[in-house]
Amino acid sequence: MGDIALATFGTHGGAQVSRARRVRIRAAVVVAVLVSSLLIGQQSAHAVTMTGFLTYERTWANPSDGRLWYRPTYDTAMWWRSGSGTGSQITNDCAIGKGWLPVGWYDQWGHWENYNGTAIWGNVFWLSNKSCWNGSVTRTELFIHSEMKQDGTQHATYEPQRWDGTSDYASNGCVKLSPSDILNWHHYYHYTGGIGLGQHGQFTIPNFLHANQPT
């Protein structure tokens, strides 16, 4: 199955972790919906909730070999290899353009299948901004993406639109997946994520992703 791995949780430690996360996520979503409904009004019309749980696990020993976990249901989980950050300050999430994704909760601010940017293209998921660990810097322009053309195919020569292998898991801070894996995740996102996840463009999913750093 390539880079995707499926796992079914039993009653061991992994299940307990999963249950704790599920409670936390659900509670957070409820609070977010209440707040947005009461205070924001207009924004709540665009807010979408996701029933599955998305987690990015940073890997200290090899940041280009992290895990994007997706749990569409309580007892099912799958992951895709993903990288974040690059260079000497890869584990310093205060290093703009270099460090990996800071830990914490992220909203999703948009999703496009055929994004036409200046640095990333194709199938992308826009993540909210995040302060780094010491609060000195706010990381911005964060996405889950791959290397592909706007239409999702591979460019023959232009490196930013051509996946060359494991070296391409390096990113400036985004979560980066291989082209086939992001299409696979995209499939699960649309078909098992929850009501309203069929849309594209700019919209909000509260608590879309949690990034963590396993010890």
Next chain:
Amino acid sequence: MRTYRRRVVMTLGIVAAAAAIGLAGSVGENKSQTVADAMPGSETPFDRSYVTGHRVKDSPEGQVRASLARDPHPVLQGTLSSVAVPSHDGRVIVYSTWEQQEGGERLASPSDQGVTPGTVVGTPVLRVHDLASGDDTEVARGAYSAALRHSGELAFFQATRPDFRAAERYVGHVVVADRIGEPAVPWTSSPDRYIVYAWARGTLLFYRMSEGERLTVMAASGPSDVRVLAEDATIVALSPDGGQVFLEHTNAEPRVSVVDVSTSDTVAELDLTDAVSEKASLPLLMYDGDWRGARVVAAGVNPDGPGVAHFEVSGNRIEAVAVDAFPVSEFPRGVASPRLNDSGRQYSVLASPGAGDVPDYYFLECDPGAECERRAVGRGDVPHSVENRSASHG
């Protein structure tokens, strides 16, 4: 003050040069002079200063040299650019601040903090502090990353809309004013996310940040006279005379280069994979290094841990001279922002040995091949450099 001995390794890729020079010997003394050698480095009254909170100091043990009205904050620029920039005559400091409006809880999502698309999260404000009078006033709202030229021109990023809002790209222009407080005119022709670096003689260097924080080094010589200097690269340091810039390209490939600022021509480059030995490898490199005389230093990391790489630039040649390695067990967060002293050999580097959420910060003052002295900054106080990276001439 604690003395710290670090492991020093040499790269075999330049073994001939290293053997001839000696580990702690007079590196670069016998090399042909470059333009950089002929011009003295930038020397301002704040050449080695830093700020924690609102206090500006020269050294951890030194006196407070200035108390700014607000805490400088590099929230949108990090160490890509100086957060506080003194004028060359040492009379004023122009600094970037941040006025937080909403959110700010590091681990919570924006929605959990009531922040939804369009919510004003904060506003970057550029301020100027007069050291003689103590006056501290706003220069511009929606502005950050200043570069102050020797002749007085002030460049900075000015957002199209001052407030930084959730789920909106923070775009604007690089603008230039003839003097602090005078009207600023855009030098960029299209709004984008920019971070101003420094003046290189009459050329302004800045970054353009694209999606995913992809960085492009740009150069401008006047309004709408903008060009790309290097894509997927960052600036390690500007030469002391402002004619050249030392770039790292290690995001895309392990390479460093020297680029002529006026022509965008690559004058010299070095493939770092050629400089890998059995004993040590040159680190992957980081922006925010230093250049004095012919010597360039850059922080980085190799498979064994963090380090400081030393290069010599001479004409169209870059030589990797040495790598000072620091044990990852003691410095898990690495070392950053090395600065050479006037000799062009000794340097200081910022380190945070703690692994907790509130670490201690230190400056390590190092003599290549010998020892480092550890000077504590303080617990939890993130030090930011107070320096004018613009060339002191032109």
